[in-house]
Amino acid sequence: MTSHDGHHTMSHGHEGRGDHAGHGGGSSVNAMAASATLHCLTGCAIGEIAGLMIGTAVGLSNGWTIALAIVLAFVFGYSLSTLPLLKSGLAIGTALSVVLAADTLSIATMEVVDNLVMAIIPGAMEAGLVNVVFWVGMMIALAVAFVAAFPVNRYLLQRGKGHALTHEYHGAEPVQEGVRRLIPSFSSGALAAVIIAFILGGLSVAVAEELGGETGGEPAPAGQVEAPAH
Known part of the structure; x- marks a missing residue:
């Protein structure tokens, strides 16, 4: 088989994946959309969490804190998608252009929904990091953002756009020499587990702080005087 035929076969296989995603295999499209989301x-x-932590720590207003959280959400979102493309050997400019085309609409949808939900939940933005309302609100906001972005990613995948643009590079053999071999590989499942653990950890600290505040600083009942030490 000539190299031309081989190239044609690869192209045909890639087109076949697009056709399969667009016209059949609904469960496969759903799985891909869920993974992309x-x-x-x-x-x-x-x-989001980094932005809210930094904004709270330095005393930024709610508006600036939200703006910082949105900027960092795009930065981390793009970064996590760019790393595997760089590891597969793509030039940084090419990788960034692919990621910008693939992820922008999905991340934008999440950010609009996530911040809207946080703003709607009473006291979530003003609660501070050591507060149960903040962490519960964050979990609710992220869950709603996932539900909102899923159909967006599914729609894009069915039309060969969105994360479909990055799939052809995900199966490539990683570069084993130079600086690129040092680029870490993170699975979405592992990253999600870290985020869940972090949120649950923050919630646990908030609950402990709230319980400690309720039991640790209670004044003595009226009329009760502590006996002097002998």
Whole structure:
């Protein structure tokens, strides 16, 4: 078989995957859309939490804190999608252009929904990091953002856009020499597990702080005087 035939076969196989995603294999499309949405959600969650933590720590207003969280969500979202493309050997400019085309709409949808939900939940934005309302609100917001972005990713995949643009590079043999061999590989499942653990950890600290505040600083009942030490 000539190299021309081989190239034609590869192209035909790639087109076949697009046809399969667009016209059949509904469960396969759903699985791919769920994976793509989880991948974007992980980057968004990292950026959101980092932005809210930094904004709270330095005393930024709610508006600036939200703006910082959105910027970091895009930065982390794009970064997590760019790393595997760089590891497969793509030039950084090419990788970034692919990721910008693939992830922008999904991340934008998540950010709009996520921040809208946080703004709607009473006291979530003003609660602070050591507060149960904040962490519960964050979990609700991320869950709603996932539900909102899933059909967006599914629609894009069916038309060969979105994360379909990056799939052909995900199966490539990683570069084993130079600086690229040092690029870490993160699965969406592992990243999601870290985010869930982090959120649950933050919630646990908030619950402990709230319980400690309720039991640790109670004044003595009226009329009760502590006996002097002898």
